[in-house]
Amino acid sequence: MSLRIALAAALLAAAGAASAVEPGATAPDFSLTPFAGTHSVSLADYRGKVVLVDFWASWCSPCRQSLPLYNGLQADFPVSEFAILAVGLDENSDDARAFLREHPVKYTALQDPRGDVAQAFGLKGMPSSYLIDRAGIVRYRHIGFEPEDINALKREITALIAKPAAAH
Amino acid sequence: MRSNAKSRRSSPSQPLRTKRALRWLLALIALVCLGGCAMQAVQPWQRGRLARWDMRWDPDPLQAAMNQHAYFSKEGTSGEIGAAGGGCGCN
Amino acid sequence: MRPSPSLSLLIAASAALTGTNAVRADETASEQYVGYRFNIYGEDALSAPSLGDPRRYEVYSQQFLLNSPVGDRNTLSVNATHEVMSGSSPWYVIPGPDNRPIQVLSGATIRDHRSAATVALTHDAGGNDTRTFSASYSQERDYHSTALGAERTLPLSSALTLGFGGSFSHDRIEPFAAVLYDRIQRAEKNTASAFASLSLVLDRVSVAESGVQIDYQSGYLSDPYKLVFVDGTLDPDTRPHRRGEIAWLVRYRRAVNDSAALHLDTRLAANSWGQHSLTLEASWYQNLRDGWQLVPGVRYYSQSRARFYAPFFAAGSGPDFSSDYRLGAFGAAAVNLNLRKRIGHWELSAGAERYHASTGYTIGGASAADPAVVSYTRVFAGLDYHFD
Numbered sequence: 001m002s003l004r005i006a007l008a009a010a011l012l013a014a015a016g017a018a019s020a021v022e023p024g025a026t027a028p029d030f031s032l033t034p035f036a037g038t039h040s041v042s043l044a045d046y047r048g049k050v051v052l053v054d055f056w057a058s059w060c061s062p063c064r065q066s067l068p069l070y071n072g073l074q075a076d077f078p079v080s081e082f083a084i085l086a087v088g089l090d091e092n093s094d095d096a097r098a099f100l101r102e103h104p105v106k107y108t109a110l111q112d113p114r115g116d117v118a119q120a121f122g123l124k125g126m127p128s129s130y131l132i133d134r135a136g137i138v139r140y141r142h143i144g145f146e147p148e149d150i151n152a153l154k155r156e157i158t159a160l161i162a163k164p165a166a167a168h
Numbered sequence: 169m170r171s172n173a174k175s176r177r178s179s180p181s182q183p184l185r186t187k188r189a190l191r192w193l194l195a196l197i198a199l200v201c202l203g204g205c206a207m208q209a210v211q212p213w214q215r216g217r218l219a220r221w222d223m224r225w226d227p228d229p230l231q232a233a234m235n236q237h238a239y240f241s242k243e244g245t246s247g248e249i250g251a252a253g254g255g256c257g258c259n
Numbered sequence: 260m261r262p263s264p265s266l267s268l269l270i271a272a273s274a275a276l277t278g279t280n281a282v283r284a285d286e287t288a289s290e291q292y293v294g295y296r297f298n299i300y301g302e303d304a305l306s307a308p309s310l311g312d313p314r315r316y317e318v319y320s321q322q323f324l325l326n327s328p329v330g331d332r333n334t335l336s337v338n339a340t341h342e343v344m345s346g347s348s349p350w351y352v353i354p355g356p357d358n359r360p361i362q363v364l365s366g367a368t369i370r371d372h373r374s375a376a377t378v379a380l381t382h383d384a385g386g387n388d389t390r391t392f393s394a395s396y397s398q399e400r401d402y403h404s405t406a407l408g409a410e411r412t413l414p415l416s417s418a419l420t421l422g423f424g425g426s427f428s429h430d431r432i433e434p435f436a437a438v439l440y441d442r443i444q445r446a447e448k449n450t451a452s453a454f455a456s457l458s459l460v461l462d463r464v465s466v467a468e469s470g471v472q473i474d475y476q477s478g479y480l481s482d483p484y485k486l487v488f489v490d491g492t493l494d495p496d497t498r499p500h501r502r503g504e505i506a507w508l509v510r511y512r513r514a515v516n517d518s519a520a521l522h523l524d525t526r527l528a529a530n531s532w533g534q535h536s537l538t539l540e541a542s543w544y545q546n547l548r549d550g551w552q553l554v555p556g557v558r559y560y561s562q563s564r565a566r567f568y569a570p571f572f573a574a575g576s577g578p579d580f581s582s583d584y585r586l587g588a589f590g591a592a593a594v595n596l597n598l599r600k601r602i603g604h605w606e607l608s609a610g611a612e613r614y615h616a617s618t619g620y621t622i623g624g625a626s627a628a629d630p631a632v633v634s635y636t637r638v639f640a641g642l643d644y645h646f647d
Contacts, residue, residue: 059219064647089213092517118213126212146332209417214463217514222544222552225468225510228608230296230322230641231597233338235612237320238300238637242616244562244585245504245528245536255430255450256373257402 020122023141027053027132028120032087032110035100041108043085047136050082050160052153054129055118057089058099062145063127067103069150074107076154081161087112089126129153133160296322296641302346306617307631308355311364316346316633334381342373349631351486351493352570352582360570362631365484373399388413391424404430410454422456422470434483442495448478456508465513476502487582490574496581498567504530520544522556533566534586537622550601554610561590561622570630584630590620591632606643611636 021028031042043051054070056063067086074084084107090096091113100109112118121130124143131140131153140156142149210218217223226232240246241258300318320342329335350365375397382390388411395406410424428450437444456470477500485496506528513521526538542556565586567579597610613636618629 055213057213057216059216089216091216095216115211115213118211123212126215128212210460210463212417215460217464217517218460218466220514220520222520222546223466223512223514225512227544228597230294230324230338231608231610231639233340234296234298234320234322234639238612238614238635239560242585242591242614242633242635243536243560244534244565244587245506245530255402255404255406255428255448256375256397257399257432258373 020124021120021130021138021141023138025138027130027136027138028117029136030112030117030120032112032117035088035093035097035109035111041085041110043132043136046083046085046132048134049080050077050134050157051132052082052084052129052157053121053132054084054086054127055089055121055123056086056127058095059090060126063099064103065147066127066129066145066149067105069147071106073150073153073157077157077161082157084108085110087117089113089115089118131156131160133163291327291646292324292643293326294322294324294641294643296320296639298322298637298639300635300637303634303636305349305362305364305631305633307360307362309362309364309631310353311350312347312366313364314345314347316344316348319343329380332383336377336379336381338377338379340373340375344371344373349485349584349633351488352630353488354571360631371400373397373402393426395428401433401435402430404428406450415457418460420458422458422468423454425451425453427451430478432479432483437483442483443479446479446483448476448480450474450476464515465511467512468508468510470508470510472506472508474502474504474506476504481581482583485581485583487580488571489576489580490572494580496583497577497579498581498586499532499579502531504528518546532586534563536560536562552599552601554597554599556595556597558593558595558614559590559620560593561620562588563621563623564588564629568630582630584632587618587630587632588621588623588626589616589618589629589632590622591616591634592620604645606645607641608643609638609640611638 027043029043031040033040043053052070052073054066056067070084070086074082086105086107086109088096088100088109088111090099093111093113096109096111121128127143127145129142129145130138133139139160140153142153221227236246237256237258241256298318298320300320302316304313304315320340323339325335325337327335347364347366350363352360352362355361375395377393377395379391379393390411391409393406393408395404395408397404406426406428408424408426410422412420412422414420430448430450432446432448433444434440434442436442452472452474454470454472456468458466458468460466480500480502481496481498483495486493487496506526508524508526510525511521511523515521520543522540522542522544524538524540527536528538529535538558538560540556540558542554545553545555547553565581568581568583568586569576570582570587572580591614593612593614595610595612597608599606599608613634615634616632617634618625618632621629
């Protein structure tokens, strides 16, 4: 009996893991509370802009490099065209706050302590970033982070900004 | 069955030991199943505790090396997971 | 090292399965830090009747470690050790009244030194497919050892990681006062090792690893300084020229809430000399306030005796015989405690270990043929600096 339940649970887990958001798919909408401020922020608020959704955590060592480098990336593009939403996945938000004090960011950092949004995106690794076009379609996905990844991101963002909103 | 019971009475220690060993084996299989069969996938964002310093196999490699060196020089058998370093005249 | 076709297929399949998902963010090797340790080891007086200079054996060790990222996703680790050893050591065993063994100790040796260094390069540290190549050298007045090693870890699924590797070492022994004491003048031995392990993420707070390690040694495996008592005469310690050993290891780590972790390690080993052993280790990592950490641990070890071990031998024994207590049956219980304090980039540590060996601790009980065993106490202190 318990074995059958266990098997079913394993199958469910395997099925759940299969639903990952791939380039070409519509980004799942979400609404989260930022670390700074009380009003929740939705992805839908950014429709019409190119958005980088980045998933990070204080315990993720590449994130020590990526989060500070994204400050420069945000500065390279006008805020009217490009925005970064950094989704923090620490279960304990104090850990995330301490990390942000050590590595301050000049873009929007959001709290997802239960990992609901990570689940919706079907994250395959830490960190993960998704580049979303003006129409809300995922155009680029990257897992892991190396400092030179910034250059590829810059190229993709430039190309997506150049495209008019209707062309998707 | 009956003869089995008789032999058990005549030498009680041997089958008892086998039974105990069998029970341990069953417990081990159950443990492996708990770990493997019914395991729920741990998602990438749920690995914060596993990434902690004190969750590493060897949190302090210098300390581990010195411990292994002391045990290696005192004991007749050795070996740990990982490529072994060089020997010494101590053993 | 080119992987076999089936292995390549396995690697490709696992890559497809997991994407670039690191099974465990185990970033040990990608950090930049330097560490220094000082360690004092002192043996107790022998637990059994002995003759000769009873100067206890002492070792003062210093370790230095540099761990740093280099180039494109590589990490370099340089480990240097220097030791100063002094004191007397077991030489041979003679039968006393009622055939009770009496250990004869060698005269106190003059100070001896050991210098060793290991250089290891890890590719893709903290990533998925990690490869480490290492080279070691160890030098004493009478002993030289050179070793090369390679290991690799790769994920098989999001929860399972395969590790495997091997190493080879070549050791050269040139005993001092060889002619005076009729010792072998020069000898060599080779050791080849291979291991494979599987580590599994059990749940959000625990991981386990199971591995097998195989060693094969050939060449001169005796101790050139030890003698054996054979029917009234003293002969050199003589062991077989080959030794195979297999060990099965299981490790378990569990995070207990956000402030503590439990470590459990076990090892079962057996070798072709007829010895088998059991090792059990447990430690508790307790994080306290203000960067303090307390790590108590316990260890138990028990081994059986080698086929050719005895305290002393009758006429006609051989061809192999040894009275080295490390080939006899004994058990050992150890307790250790480590205290750490993190201050900014610095980390201070201090600790001690008490290792108590006794033939009475042996699984299966003690016998009259058991050796005089050695207990020790260690104290250590260290300082680490983390660059980020």
